[in-house]
Amino acid sequence: MYLAMPSVVLTMIYPTLKRWTNLAPIPLGLMFGAGTCMGWSDFADPRYHWQVLVPLYAGFCLWTITFETIYQHQDRAEDIKLGLHSMAILFGRHTIPLCTLSALSFLSLMAFAGWQNGHGIAFYAGLVVAAWLLLPRLLSTYIDRPEDCKRLFLGSPFVGEAVLGGLLVDVVYHRFATGFAL
Structure with missing residues (x-):
């Protein structure tokens, strides 16, 4: 409950x-x-796993x-006309390099969290698939074409599913390899 309370304010x-x-x-x-913190607290005591939880959250x-920054490029022209702000407007032509840096940082932090938590090859294979799904799409996105931005945005759930899939296979393998029941 304490982990969820700050996000309620942000939601409002x-x-x-x-x-x-510009930083929405x-x-x-x-x-x-x-959600990562709340999910983690269901499975582990977060007080003892900050070295995993902090990179996971970040x-x-x-x-x-x-x-979201790529998604905002679909509305960039309208936002400018309406006097609204967005990270897409702030980053402008630097969006793809900055978002690539952000995406690489995401993947690196996931790998670090996996290493801290003792995950194996299946987890890292899931990260490789996630990188394969995310980075080529990102690097081929033309920010002035809303359909490109939409394509990347709609592909985002598959990135999360690749990470989750690798995690699930790794956990199941680890449970069977160590003789623990599911």
Whole structure:
């Protein structure tokens, strides 16, 4: 409950953020990333696993910032006309390099969290698939073509599914390899 409470405040103010800041994807990432903390607290005592939980949370925040910033490019012209703000407007032509850096940081933090938590090859294979799904799409996105931005945005769930799939296979393998029942 304590992990969820800060995200409630962000949920309430998020719809107004584009009226007064270019950085709306950051609170969105913080809000969405809170799910990792809440999910972790269901399975483990978070007080003893900060070395895993912090990079996991930060990584998912960066992933959200990446796909949301690209998504914002679909509305960039309208946002400018309406006097709204967005990270797409702030980054402009630097969006793809900055979002690529954010995406690489997401993948690196996921790998670090996996290493800290003792995950094996299946988890890292899931990260490789996630990188394969995310990076070529990102690097081929032309920010002035809304359909390119939409394509990347709609592909984002597959990135998460690749990470989750690798994690699940790794956990199942580890349970069977060590003789523990599911």
